[in-house]
């Protein structure tokens with residue numbers, strides 16, 4: 001048995017978990033539901049994840065251990081496998097929590113700006129024209145002149161930043177939304193060059209999943 005990742009045939013909140021699994025060397029299969037999910041589908045998820053709120057993305061390990069809440073799942077994965085993705089030093093652990101929270105703020109802003117999910121076009125335009133840049137600027141400030149957020153060591157932070165910058169930025173915002181952020185742009189390239197990430201990004205498993213598109217922002 002291999003690990004199973006329950007979600008949709010979409011990048012979304014599962015994307016950073018898939019990238020972390022790949023970087024940790026944990027093989028997994030996607031168990032995709034159609035969107036929106038049916039009542040039967042939700043019941044199936046609830047039977048496994050037990051949450052009466054939300055359950056997907058949900059990771060079930062080969063031994064049956066269940067993980068829900070994407071930001072907790074991504075940390076759990078970083079502590080597993082052979083990727084060395086989670087530091088042990090207290091100051092670095094704070095940085096992990098801090099930057100993952102920064103990424104989550106940007107994800108939340110992006111979702112609330114999606115015309116396709118009911119936001120007015122003016123909100124999507126604000127995201128494109130200033131909201132995204134405000135958050136990326138704050139990430140770039142914290143990256144500074146380092147190769148990675150923890151200095152020279154690639155970690156779970158870089159994966160989460162990569163996910164949010166691509167999935168909620170370069171994939172959906174027309175033009176070069178990183179033109180004012182050369183350090184984050186360089187980080188994106190460095191993450192893509194990590195051997196396990198590069199292998200995953202080129203895999204059929206990854207390319208089969210449709211990326212988010214500018215249509216989400218009405219573009």
Ligand SMILES: N[C@@H](CCC(=O)N[C@@H](CS)C(=O)NCC(=O)O)C(=O)O
Pocket residue numbers: 012013042045053054055056057068069070071
């Ligand atoms: N805070 C949760 C949010 C989960 C969530 O909103 N999941 C969405 C997809 S991104 C969903 O469709 N959930 C339906 C369900 O779990 O029943 C997380 O980060 O995992």
